[in-house]
Amino acid sequence: MKSVFWHLGDKEPDYRSLMKHQQDFVLEGKSIPVARLVICEQTHSNLIHHCREEDCGAGLNNHPQIAVADGFVSNIDNQYLVIRTADCFPVLFFDEQKMVVAAVHSGREGTRQNIAGKAVKAMVEHYSCDPKNIVAHVGAGICEEHYEVSEALWNQFNDSLSRNELCPCTQHYRHLNLRTTIFQQLLKAGLRFINIENHHECTYENPAYFSYRRDKGNNRQINIIGISNE
Template identity: 30%
Template sequence: MKINSYSNNEKFIYGLTMKDDTELENNNMALHASDNLEDVLENRRKLAVFLQSGLGDFVCAHQTHSANFYKVTLEDKGKGSKHMDDAIADTDALYTYEPNLVLCSFTADCVPVMFYDEVQGLTGVIHSGWQGTVKEISLKLFEHLQQEENCAPENLHVQIGAALSQEKFEVDEDVYLKFRDLGYADDFMYYNGQTRKYHIDNQQTVKKQCELAGIPAGNISIDRTCTYMSPDGFSYRQDKKSGRHLAFITKRHD
């Protein structure tokens, strides 16, 4: 199973599963984008073995391109792991203090964000498609964590995972205007006069939102793998029937 492992410590384990033609459904991890649910569950079980956990430790949300976030407790253990019906509803970001839970986010071009607070022991994931980015889901969540969970921004570490590159993320004026209206994304956009399309760097815009929340730039890493151009990427823009990557993070018990 292909996995982009991002963590460099034993306490916080996080990464992104990648497209893999040696696995069932090319290692698709999303029940909602599956031809055979049992194949996806088998892929998730293999990931659980890799993480030395169980499928029942996974927590998944029903993602709706919102700016909604949810604090996961032990009562949520296993939600969305085997069935879509019990996934956390209408939510695009999850965070928890609980060890050994595996927080999950699903993407195919959208920006996956994995993060942890090294002092508080908090972990989380964010799904930030362009709609989530213009709704400022990352900025709003990190401000919430500082105000309500007493997280200090200098203790937060953020990994932005593989996503659609600026070269391949071309949009019309309506989407461009939404990014322009943010007031801080101009440096991450350009106009192609030949195609009359705008190109936006969603990853850099998300990184900027993290910085606006006070997180030091040195605490933010970006995987610049393009999900459209890489053979290891699932791309909804390229294939509307695409599978999904799974961004995960878990904290080992002390």
């Protein structure tokens, strides 16, 4: 029987130990075979990869990561999409009627370029999903108060939002609110309000998460979604 398995990560298990051991692991009582994970490069693009069976294991052992992508869509059974984050936002999507899942890394650049909206578009155009049936979970990321950027980046981000008829982040000078931007993008993509779940945790404030801005480290949360068929 098919079901959607998803997990928004915190410090345990972490990306560095996953890479070090490259072993199967148990998450929320479910055994996840490392050979069924898919990892993409995450280059702050807005590119979505359409997964195939042979993508399983990408980013593990000697298999290269999926090149130049920050998100992916899959309808392959027992294939698990991994998004790693530390301040950037993970967004996990599923449509249980079509049994399609997607995951994106939505940091400043990905959010500016609407990667969340692009994932919905990929689900609709390539897998015939109805946006009204798509559920999105937006995980932990850095909040507006703790996300200050240069004036140039603030202006560039807000110009892009205004051009796309979204509300810019003008409430707090030189601060960006990626969570409310992603929320607007998901609504604009046709998702229903009640199908968007915001997990309101700030990675910078909460020590249970890795925060690049706070720690300057290279460890990451791992966020996972896939279609389990057992």
